[in-house]
Amino acid sequence: MTTVIVTVEDRVREFVEAVSHCFDDLREEDREELLADLEQHLLELAADEPDAFEAELGDPHRYASELRETAGLAAPGLKQPGRLSRWNTAVNDRVRSIIDHPRMDPVVEFVPMLRPTWWIVRAWAPLVLLGMIFGGQGWAANVVSPGGSLLGFLLLVGAVTFSVRAGMRGLDRGKWWRIATWAGGAAAVIVAMSVLFSSSSSPNYVEVYPSTGGFIDSQLLTHPDGEGITNLYVFDANGTLLRDVFVYDGAGRPVEVGPAVDQFFGIRSEVAVAADGQVLGNLYPITQYVEDDEGGLRLREIPLVDIPALTTDPMELEPVSGIGGAPQTTSTPATSATTTPAPSPSEPTSVVPIPDRHSSLERSMR
Amino acid sequence: MRGVELSQLLRGVLDLAVLAVLYDEDAYGYDIVRRLRDNGIEEVGDASVYGTLRRLFQAGFLSSYVKPSDEGPNRKYYAINASGRDQLELGAKEWRNFASTIEHLLPGEIAA
Numbered sequence: 001m002t003t004v005i006v007t008v009e010d011r012v013r014e015f016v017e018a019v020s021h022c023f024d025d026l027r028e029e030d031r032e033e034l035l036a037d038l039e040q041h042l043l044e045l046a047a048d049e050p051d052a053f054e055a056e057l058g059d060p061h062r063y064a065s066e067l068r069e070t071a072g073l074a075a076p077g078l079k080q081p082g083r084l085s086r087w088n089t090a091v092n093d094r095v096r097s098i099i100d101h102p103r104m105d106p107v108v109e110f111v112p113m114l115r116p117t118w119w120i121v122r123a124w125a126p127l128v129l130l131g132m133i134f135g136g137q138g139w140a141a142n143v144v145s146p147g148g149s150l151l152g153f154l155l156l157v158g159a160v161t162f163s164v165r166a167g168m169r170g171l172d173r174g175k176w177w178r179i180a181t182w183a184g185g186a187a188a189v190i191v192a193m194s195v196l197f198s199s200s201s202s203p204n205y206v207e208v209y210p211s212t213g214g215f216i217d218s219q220l221l222t223h224p225d226g227e228g229i230t231n232l233y234v235f236d237a238n239g240t241l242l243r244d245v246f247v248y249d250g251a252g253r254p255v256e257v258g259p260a261v262d263q264f265f266g267i268r269s270e271v272a273v274a275a276d277g278q279v280l281g282n283l284y285p286i287t288q289y290v291e292d293d294e295g296g297l298r299l300r301e302i303p304l305v306d307i308p309a310l311t312t313d314p315m316e317l318e319p320v321s322g323i324g325g326a327p328q329t330t331s332t333p334a335t336s337a338t339t340t341p342a343p344s345p346s347e348p349t350s351v352v353p354i355p356d357r358h359s360s361l362e363r364s365m366r
Numbered sequence: 367m368r369g370v371e372l373s374q375l376l377r378g379v380l381d382l383a384v385l386a387v388l389y390d391e392d393a394y395g396y397d398i399v400r401r402l403r404d405n406g407i408e409e410v411g412d413a414s415v416y417g418t419l420r421r422l423f424q425a426g427f428l429s430s431y432v433k434p435s436d437e438g439p440n441r442k443y444y445a446i447n448a449s450g451r452d453q454l455e456l457g458a459k460e461w462r463n464f465a466s467t468i469e470h471l472l473p474g475e476i477a478a
Binding site: 033034036037038040041043044045047048049052056062063064066067068069070071072 | 377
């Protein structure tokens with residue numbers, strides 16, 4: 001016959017293990033926290049009060065349930081809510097306490113009347129958001145405007161119908177319905193924020209042209225027919241747009257086109273400034289923006305022009321000399337033309353409008 | 367009154383009772399159970415005190431240290447810290463306020 005000697009330590013260890021199994025539903029950190037000193041505690045108990053120790057060790061489930069109850073953790077069988085869930089509950093409680101205040105009664109009565117509007121907004125906003133993400137603002141505008149694309153219109157009708165019908169039947173249609181309504185709501189917030197953001201952060205780069213005093217009607221350069229010249233685009237014989245070109249007249253004076261804010265043409269210019277702060281009004285092409293129908297600004301496109309082909313060798317031009325203090329240029333269109341063969345006359349070079357790029361020179365941003 | 371049957375009343379004041387016991391002197395787990403019982407709170411179980419100690423410790427009201435013992439295992443002592451004393455003061459105030467309110471509410475003819 002073998003006598004098995006079970007030490008107090010063994011019994012405590014066994015008991016703690018049994019108790020720990022009752023905490024399987026708890027988060028690991030809560031479980032560890034509860035069990036951290038239990039073994040030590042029970043050994044103290046065994047040493048101090050053997051009778052009490054025997055009584056306590058009778059039922060690990062009862063011990064575990066009493067322990068977790070007093071430690072402020074959920075009752076057995078209930079999953080301890082996560083941090084997000086607890087935070088959500090706390091926010092809900094706070095919101096509830098505000099809503100329940102008697103002074104909020106008129107608001108509480110009024111808000112439900114706005115529900116149908118909300119049903120439409122939450123259906124419309126995700127489409128606009130999709131449009132903004134995948135198709136730019138124009139697609140989004142198409143979806144919401146009556147003259148938009150048929151697909152956009154049908155999508156909008158479908159989404160609104162679904163949202164309103166679902167809203168009228170009741171506010172909770174299961175998990176996926178809740179996710180969909182949350183997504184719609186979130187999209188509405190994002191769209192609202194982006195609209196606010198884009199309108200408040202419209203670039204304010206308008207530089208009032210110094211030599212004209214900013215008068216709209218004081219057009220400096222005009223065509224013989226009287227139409228104002230708002231910008232100069234210089235192309236080489238290959239049809240390549242030359243950028244950062246300084247233009248001077250025969251007397252060596254800078255040639256400047258006109259006011260930076262041209263309200264008649266709806267054009268706004270971003271005039272270049274030199275490193276020392278000097279305004280470079282004769283540096284072309286000037287980066288310009290035009291007002292669109294919605295009051296926003298978009299980059300002015302480079303005009304579509306046909307560059308005539310050169311049929312004869314271009315004249316050899318004298319290199320520009322510093323007449324009347326005009327600055328020296330490092331290259332001229334003439335030298336560029338002589339080094340490159342001209343296209344045949346039957347194929348005029350087309351210049352495709354491309355977005356302007358920022359000059360290597362600093363643009364004045366105000 | 368043990369375990370899930372632990373009365374709501376006792377559970378509500380167990381924090382206060384444990385902090386009060388530790389206010390007098392540092393103590394280890396079972397020492398606290400004994401002192402509570404000596405002071406008339408006999409219903410309290412070992413697991414309840416241990417659970418309360420873990421929660422108070424977690425809340426930052428207690429500090430702890432291990433002290434070797436001549437007889438038996440080392441003892442883990444709990445001590446009330448400044449934050450725990452503030453909590454005790456607050457809890458005592460609330461308790462007295464609550465007790466006097468209930469006392470005032472109770473019909474006078476019912477004997478104490």
